[in-house]
Every structure is written in structure tokens, then in C-alpha cells.
Amino acid sequence: xxxxxxxxxxxxxxxxxxxxxxxxxxxxxxxxxxxxxxxxxxxxxxxxxxxxxxxxxxxxxxxxxxxxxxxxxxxxxxxxxxxxxxxxxxxxxxxxxxxxxxxxxxxxxxxxxxxxxxxxxxxxxxxxxxxxxxxxxxxxxxxxxxxxxxxxxxxxxxxxxxxxxxxxxxxxxxxxxxxxxxxxxxxxxxxxxxxxxxxxxxxxxxxxxxxxxxxxxxxxxxxxxxxxxxxxxxxxxxxxxxxxxxxxxxxxxxxxxxxxxxxxxxxxxxxxxxxxxxxxxxxxxxxxxxxxxxxxxxxxxxxxxxxxxxxxxxxxxxxxxxxxxxxxxxxxxxxxxxxxxxxxxxxxxxxxxxxxxxxxxxxxxxxxxxxxxxxxxxxxxxxxxxxxxxxxxxxxxxxxxxxxxxxxxxxxxxxxxxxxxxxxxxxxxxxxxxxxxxxxxxxxxxxxxxxxxxxxxxxxxxxxxxxxxxxxxxxxxxxxxxxxxxxxxxxxxxxxxxxxxxxxxxxxxxxxxxxxxxxxxxxxxxxxxxxxxxxxxxxxxxxxxxxxxxxxxxxxxxxxxxxxxxxxxxxxxxxxxxxxxxxxxxxxxxxxxxxxxxxxxxxxxxxxxxxxxxxxxxxxxxxxxxxxxxxx
Amino acid sequence: xxxxxxxxxxxxxxxxxxxxxxxxxxxxxxxxxxxxxxxxxxxxxxxxxxxxxxxxxxxxxxxxxxxxxxxxxxxxxxxxxxxxxxxxxxxxxxxxxxxxxxxxxxxxxxxxxxxxxxxxxxxxxxxxxxxxxxxxxxxxxxxxxxxxxxxxxxxxxxxxxxxxxxxxxxxxxxxxxxxxxxxxxxxxxxxxxxxxxxxxxxxxxxxxxxxxxxxxxxxxxxxxx
Numbered sequence: 001x002x003x004x005x006x007x008x009x010x011x012x013x014x015x016x017x018x019x020x021x022x023x024x025x026x027x028x029x030x031x032x033x034x035x036x037x038x039x040x041x042x043x044x045x046x047x048x049x050x051x052x053x054x055x056x057x058x059x060x061x062x063x064x065x066x067x068x069x070x071x072x073x074x075x076x077x078x079x080x081x082x083x084x085x086x087x088x089x090x091x092x093x094x095x096x097x098x099x100x101x102x103x104x105x106x107x108x109x110x111x112x113x114x115x116x117x118x119x120x121x122x123x124x125x126x127x128x129x130x131x132x133x134x135x136x137x138x139x140x141x142x143x144x145x146x147x148x149x150x151x152x153x154x155x156x157x158x159x160x161x162x163x164x165x166x167x168x169x170x171x172x173x174x175x176x177x178x179x180x181x182x183x184x185x186x187x188x189x190x191x192x193x194x195x196x197x198x199x200x201x202x203x204x205x206x207x208x209x210x211x212x213x214x215x216x217x218x219x220x221x222x223x224x225x226x227x228x229x230x231x232x233x234x235x236x237x238x239x240x241x242x243x244x245x246x247x248x249x250x251x252x253x254x255x256x257x258x259x260x261x262x263x264x265x266x267x268x269x270x271x272x273x274x275x276x277x278x279x280x281x282x283x284x285x286x287x288x289x290x291x292x293x294x295x296x297x298x299x300x301x302x303x304x305x306x307x308x309x310x311x312x313x314x315x316x317x318x319x320x321x322x323x324x325x326x327x328x329x330x331x332x333x334x335x336x337x338x339x340x341x342x343x344x345x346x347x348x349x350x351x352x353x354x355x356x357x358x359x360x361x362x363x364x365x366x367x368x369x370x371x372x373x374x375x376x377x378x379x380x381x382x383x384x385x386x387x388x389x390x391x392x393x394x395x396x397x398x399x400x401x402x403x404x405x406x407x408x409x410x411x412x413x414x415x416x417x418x419x420x421x422x423x424x425x426x427x428x429x430x431x432x433x434x435x436x437x438x439x440x441x442x443x444x445x446x447x448x449x450x451x452x453x454x455x456x457x458x459x460x461x462x463x464x465x466x467x468x469x470x471x472x473x474x475x476x477x478x479x480x481x482x483x484x485x486x487x488x489x490x491x492x493x494x495x496x497x498x499x500x501x502x503x504x505x506x507x508x509x510x511x512x513x514x515x516x517x518x519x520x521x522x523x524x525x526x527x528x529x530x531x532x533x534x535x536x537x538x539x540x541x542x543x544x545x546x547x548x549x550x551x552x553x554x555x556x557x558x559x560x561x562x563x564x565x566x567x568x569x570x571x572x573x574x575x576x577x578x579x580x581x582x583x584x585x586x587x588x589x590x591x592x593x594x595x596x597x598x599x600x601x602x603x604x605x606x607x608x609x610x611x612x613x614x615x616x617x618x619x620x621x622x623x624x625x626x627x628x629x630x631x632x
Numbered sequence: 633x634x635x636x637x638x639x640x641x642x643x644x645x646x647x648x649x650x651x652x653x654x655x656x657x658x659x660x661x662x663x664x665x666x667x668x669x670x671x672x673x674x675x676x677x678x679x680x681x682x683x684x685x686x687x688x689x690x691x692x693x694x695x696x697x698x699x700x701x702x703x704x705x706x707x708x709x710x711x712x713x714x715x716x717x718x719x720x721x722x723x724x725x726x727x728x729x730x731x732x733x734x735x736x737x738x739x740x741x742x743x744x745x746x747x748x749x750x751x752x753x754x755x756x757x758x759x760x761x762x763x764x765x766x767x768x769x770x771x772x773x774x775x776x777x778x779x780x781x782x783x784x785x786x787x788x789x790x791x792x793x794x795x796x797x798x799x800x801x802x803x804x805x806x807x808x809x810x811x812x813x814x815x816x817x818x819x820x821x822x823x824x825x826x827x828x829x830x831x832x833x834x835x836x837x838x839x840x841x842x843x844x845x846x847x848x849x850x851x852x853x854x855x856x857x
Contacts, residue, residue: 191704192714194681195758198695199718199765213708356780357751467667496666496807497851523780526853553855567785569814570854571837578792579785579814585750 033293041285048279051098062092074265081271084257094254094271101250102279104165105231111169112230113223116176124184124211125203138181141174149174150233154242161250164243168233172226179222183215190214218291225287228280235276251276316384320344321484321517322368325382329363332375337363337589339541345485345517350508352528352549353521354564355538356586361521364538365487368519369404386484399430403478403516407490409470412477413462419473420446420458426480438480445476449506468499475506482514489521504531525552525564534622537561540587540597543616546624557625559602596627604629633657633769633801638686640673647673648684649825655691655769658799660791662816662833664809664848670825671805675773678803691769691801695762699774701754705746711757712742718765731760734797735790752783756790763794770794771803776811784811791815810852813837821845 033042056063067087074082081090119138123131141149154167187193188211196206237243238252239259246253251272258269317323322345329338338360345351353361365371367378370390383390386401393401406412414422423445424438433441439458446454449472462470471491478486488507492500508531511518522528528535529552537545537558545558556562566580573579584601587593596602599609608628616626625631633655640648648670655661665671677684679696698704705714715731716724729739735756746754755775762770772791776784792815794800806812812819812833819836821829821844829842840846 190706191698191700192706194679195696195698195704195761196717197681198679199761201717209709210706214706356782497809497853498666498847500853501851524853525781526855529855530853564781565855567782569785569788569810571810571813571849571852573810573814575814575833578789581786581789582782 033289035289037285038289041282041289044278044282045286048098048102048282051095052102053099055095055098059092059095062089063096064088072261072265075267080267082265082268084268090254090258090268090271093249094251094275097250097254097272098275098279100244100248101231101234101252101276104161104234104244104250105168105227108165108168108230108234109172109223109226111166112172112226113176113219115169116173116178117180117219119173119177120180121184121207121212123181124188124207135181138174138177142178144174146171146174147233147236150237151240151242154237159242159245161244161248164234164237167237167242168230171233172230176219176222176226180215180219183218184211187211187214221287221291223287224290225284228283228287231283232276232280235272316382316387317344318387319346320384321347321349321386322519323382323384324364324368325380327364327367327378327380327383329360329367329372330377330379331589333590335588335590336592337541338367339592341538341541341543343536343543345519347484347517348511348515349534350511350518350520350532352532352535353519353538354523354525354528354535356523358540358586358589359538360541360589361538362489365404365489365519365521368485369402369487370398371404396430399426400481401484403475403481403483403486405471405474405478405486405488405491407493409467409474410462412474413470415462418459418461419465423458423473423477423480426477430481441480442476445479446473448479449473449476449510451476466499467495468502471495471503472506475503475510479510479514483516485517485519486510487519487521490523491520492527493522493524500527507531525561526568526570529553537564540592541589542597542626543624544598544626546616546622548622551623555623557619557623557630558598558627559604559629560598563601633691634687634689635674635678636687636689638674638677638684638688640670640677640682640684646825648677650686651822651825651827653820653827653830655801655803657801658795659818660795660802660804660816662812662819663803663805663822664807664812664819665822666807666848668824669822671822672773674822675771675803675805678769679771693765693767694769694771695765695767696771696773697755697758697762697775699777701751701758701778702746704758705754707746709745710742711737711744711746711749714746714757715742715760715764717761727764731764732757734763734794735760750783751779752787755779755783755787759790759794763798767800769801769803771805773805774807776806788815808852809837809848821848 065088067083070079070083070087072083072085073079079089079091081094084090084093119134122134126134150167150171153170154163157163157166193206193210196210234243234250235252235255238250239256241256244250244253254272255269255276258272262269322343324341324343327338327341328336330336341364353364355361363372368383372378385393385398390398413419420439420442423442424435427433427438427441428435443454443458446457451457451469451472457465462473465473492503495503504527507518507520510516520528520532529549532549535547535549535552536543537560539560545556545561547555552565556565563580563582567582569579582601587597595610595613596605599605602609606629614626614628614631616624617631619625619631635651635653638648638651639646651674653661663671663674673682675696676682678688679694712728716728719727728742732739732741737753737756737760741753746757749757776787779787788811791802791804795802804812804815816833818831819833820827821836821842823844829836829840829845836845837849840849
């Protein structure tokens, strides 16, 4: 995958540790609530609630006071919105009508929501034939025009507020039913529902315990928006004369009464119309805001700040493809998933970065590619790619010099576009190629990664390819330019061993042919040992050992590296003995203490390990290790 | 337990094609094959989650542990509620701590939510839930596939201990032959919906009879040197 300002890949596995993710979510939530639309929505809804509570108490009397001397007046100082046919003040009546209008809307929404949720949930409980019948009914209702459904119901249920509320409720129900059905279907396919079924949990309990709680959130969000819709619908019904009947009045009724006089005194109709509109807007904005606050990725990407870079000593290495000095990635809340990492890579070198989830290996890759998600902060003493500072490179330069391959090829490919088109776009955007040339190169590159019949495959959509073929296509995409560095983040984790073997072979071929360096990130030390020239082991954000890959089996020094190797079963493992494991868990990025981060899980740990952190020091040719027990 | 002439079809596509396998009591059958070979479909058929043709005899209660411990626990239920799901109410208070103990988790974890647990802990919870159904056969579908190597070892050890202590029969599925070899008594190799080789674990790994088994063996990543 090319790094490109327009198409930042988001499919990073385990890139953000939990702490960072939560902080980010909290921060984005704050941003959502401070947006202008959220503020306007909040203020409008608050105003409506206050109006509904206080309106009748304050203006109730004024709204009912009949004044024979002031019938059907227009705007005056005494009556800003004029008066009605009994001389009652219309401003007071509009303000008082708020409570009734909002109460009716709330009732209609609740009726719609309950009816809809029940209808939508029924198919998950009923036997197959009944489920089909209900689904068909919902489909038919969704296709039926809402207002007609409302009027139809209102006419049957009888003229007046009750009929209108029922009508609007019935009109809202199909939308809720459809939503519930879709959401329930997606949860019903979850593994935990399958597990409950195997345990013999009855269907209605599965519905109540598993399905409904997991779909409640989007349903409640829709509820807020439906409230706005119901308000408008009820006003519409009253306006058509189907709703509230005198002497009761809501905004729709006032609008209906005022409409006859609109050519003489437009203000008498504008008052209620404005309030209906404001309330509708308010509830819709509030619903929008709730939905956005609930959505996981709401903040959008922002440039991660680079503050006070620590200066690196010495001259940059002119021969290195990648030179990283003191790279640190941190998130708000004292969470620092990458701590002062340094790494130098030579052309054509394959370096494996290995560690458990949460060790910071994926974030290291993200930081090199400028992909650390907001609100992460990246600092470094030096970060150079192909002899130039990455900070000074344009998106285009970085896009051709660096290629990235992620675990899930589907996340790097747009499912709606043909494979060939996506590849050629890279060359058109970054290298200024003509469409025809780019197309030819795309087919050539696809052939290069051994996709059979590349010209035909170029015309296919990503979903038509197998997992291994997709990953090949993503690698081909990286080869559209002339990358100096390829970063592959768990590229074979989602593939099975036979396909994994092929992709590893392909990556090696690509490196030999292009002379690019490859940074291969994996949690599987056996895969890393097989593919790479050099292995860098990370633990809790730091490099704990660096060694040639062929020394892994016999010459690993750090207790963590040794434990990783020992815990891996191979084809000669003694089956009569338990596998060696590593007791305990890796500390979270916010909880790494002063000493060696591995001390709590290490059999060799002494008091010194717990209080004083070992630096990464040279330990034999091409080897470095950070461990007191090994080096002293 | 015996699987006889089992086939699973999705529309016109045959995922599992006439498979016959025996799993004696207290025996672990390892099932290997690449993705699309039909091993997961076979697991789901045995667990009663997909319709099949053929006969399954001698396994009245089957429980399954799924690959992804992040998707197989209901995020809105506590560990205790999840583990106690298949247990009658009056026995729940005593059974849940016992099951958590079986999978070597502290009983205090019962009040926690899945999001507070690591991947390995979640997988143990999923195993405890399956054990709560008192299975005659436990189906484990790639249960270490999404775990770190350091955690994988502990979960594999646990599966072997459970077999030894409870005499549990198991259908253990993985695409990694080294993992299957460590846990299973016999290994069946699946390829394109059919079982192409079936025999004692050491024999399948040591003297593979089928070309596809040899290809699988060659693909297992190994450290050099």
C-alpha cells in the first residue's frame, strides 16, 4: 500500500494500545460535542424542554383569555404575533402549545419505536415460516408511503389527537422494524450467539440477553431523530385537519388556523411554523450528534504533533535506507507505547521486528510512515529515509519511496474498484504517468508478484481474489513506484501456512530484485527467523535484543527472546512435556515502571532489574541486548 | 463418537464431501488443512450450527470454542454471566468459580467484562463457558489462531490438561501442523472438502503418505541454525 495523503490506510492491526484508544475516543467525543451543530442542537432541545415545562405555567392564562375587542388582529405591540378569531394572544398560544406538541410527538415516537422493535425482533424468535411472513410484512410497510400510512391509520382510529399519534407511530414503525431487523441479523451471526445456541439457551432469552442489548445504542440514536420527524408529522396531520381538534391546540393546529389568514397577516402562521421547524432541527441535530459521538472513528485524522525533537548526536549514516534515532510515540494519559527506539537498515536488508501484541511494533511502523492516529505524539532525534529527512518529504516523495503492506489486504484495497485501476492510480498520482502507461505497468507488476493471468486479474474486484492473491496485489501496489523501503506489518498472519510460505518467498524475491530494504513485523518468531537477515525483539515499547536471524535458535541471549522461542511448538517438540510459557502479561504502555519491563515475568530477575533499566549494549558481533543478567 | 458420510453444501458448493471419522472417548482428533479445505464447516456441522447430510452418532452434547476470543464473548455480559449461561440457576453460584478454576482463572474475574481481559484470558473464558455445557465432545476451531505465541503455549497446555483430567474428547482444528501434532492423538488432513490422510499424530507428521500433507509439513515455519 502506498502512503498517500488522499488515501491513508486505516487497517492497522493492534496499532493503538487500549489506553491510547480510549483516550482518543474520549477526546473525539469532546470534539463532537463542541461542534457548532451539536451546540445548536443542544440549545434548541434544551429550549424546547424548558418551554414544555414552563410554557403553560407562565402563559397558560394569557393563551385562554378571550378578548372580543381584539379579534383577528395582526402584529401589534400588545400582540406580537396577532390574535385569533376569539381575540386570544397567538404568541402565548404558540408558547403554551409547545408542551402538547412535544408530548404528542414523544408518544408517537415511543409507539413507533416499540411497535417497530417488536416487529423487527420477531423474525429472530419465530420459527422460519413465521419469520418470513413478518419480514415480508415489514418490507411491504417500508415500501408504503409514510404519510399515507399515517392518514389511513388516523382515519380508522378516529379524528383527533389519539388518531394522529397512532397514525404517526404506525408510520414510524416500519423504519424501526427494518433497522432492528438488520442490526439483529448482524448480531445473530456473532460467535457468542452461536455459543449460546449450543448451550441450549432458548431463542427469546438469546434475544433479550444477547441481541437487544447489543443493538440498543443505534436504536436509541434513531429515537432522538425520529422525535423530530414525529413532531413534523404531527404538525402536518393537525395542519391537514386530521390531528388535534379544538378546543385543544398544538403547533400544527395553530398553523392550520393561521393558514387561512396568511395573505393578510403572515405572522400568525409564521409563529407556529418557526417553532415546529426549530424543534425539528433541534432533535435532528441532537440525534446526529449522538450518532457521531457513538461512532468509533469520529475525529478524523489530524497531523500528529511533533514536539521538541531531541537532537541526535553524530552524523547521519549516508548508506542507510532507514535511520531512526530515539523514536517515541505517546498518547495522552501517560501512555507511551514506543520508547526511544533506534533502528538502522541497509539497502536490501530484511529486518524482522518481533514482539507480542502491545509491544509497540506496529506503532513503530506507523510512526515511520507518518500514520500514527490522532491524538498520538511522535518525537524522534532522527528519522531519515533514503538519505533525506522524512519530515521534509512531500506526500508524493514519501509515497514512492515507502511501500506498506498490512495484515488485512481488504483494508488496503477499495472493494468497489477493480484491482488494476487501484494500482494504476498510484502511478498516475505519484509518478504522473498517463492512464494507458500506468495500466500497462499495473498488469506488469501483477505478473511480477506471480498473479496468474495478470491482465484478467487486473479487471477483477478485490473480493473475487483469494486472501493470498489479494496480499500479492497489495504488494504489487507497493511496487508501482521504486520503493527504497517496504514495511510489511503482519502480512501473513491472516493467511494459512501454505499461502504464508508463498508470500514470504515473494517478499524475498522482491527485495533481491529491487534492492529495497524490508521491515517485516510479526508476532511469530519462527516466521521472522525464517525470512529475515536480522531480528529486532521489542518488549513494552523498547528494543530488548538485536541479533542475526540464524543465531535465534541457538544464540538468543535475552530471557524474553529465549522464552518466545521456547513457547513455540515445532515438529520435534516433546509431546509428553508441557510447552514452556511466559507467566504473567506484558505491562500496558501506561504502566511500564522504572526497571526492566520484563523483570516481573523473568526467572533471572534480581533487585537491580526492578529498579534500574538496562540499556541496549553491544553483546558480540552484530548483537545487542538489554539485560543486566546477560551483560554483567 | 462417529461421523459417517458427512457432507455440507452451501447452495451448489460442497464444503465438506462425504467425510467419515471416528473419535474414541477421551481422544483428541486433530484436523488440519488450509483455509477453504472445509475443516471449519465440518466443525460447525458437528456442533449443529450448519445443516448437513450424513450421520453423527455417539455425541449427545457438543460444545465449541471459536477462533476469535474478541468476537465470541458478548461485550455486554460479565465473565460470570457468560460462563454461567449454560448452567441452571441454582447451581450457577458454585459452578462458575469451579469452571474458572478449571481454566486456571481467578474466581474474582467473574465480575469483569471481556474488554478488561487479555486475549488469552478471554479464550480461557470461552473454554470455561463450553465446559459449562458438560460436553461429550469439545470442538476447538483455531483457538490459538489469534493469540500471541507466548499465550498460545499456555492455552495448548490447558487443552491437554483438560483432556487428561476430564477425559474430554476433542476435535482440535488448526492450519498449523506443529500445533496440532502437540495436542492431538490422531491427525486427519483435509483438502478440498475431503479427508486425504488420517492416522496417529507421529505417523502423519513423521511419515506423511499424501503429497498434500508433505506440502503442509514443508510450510511450517522453522528456526534455522
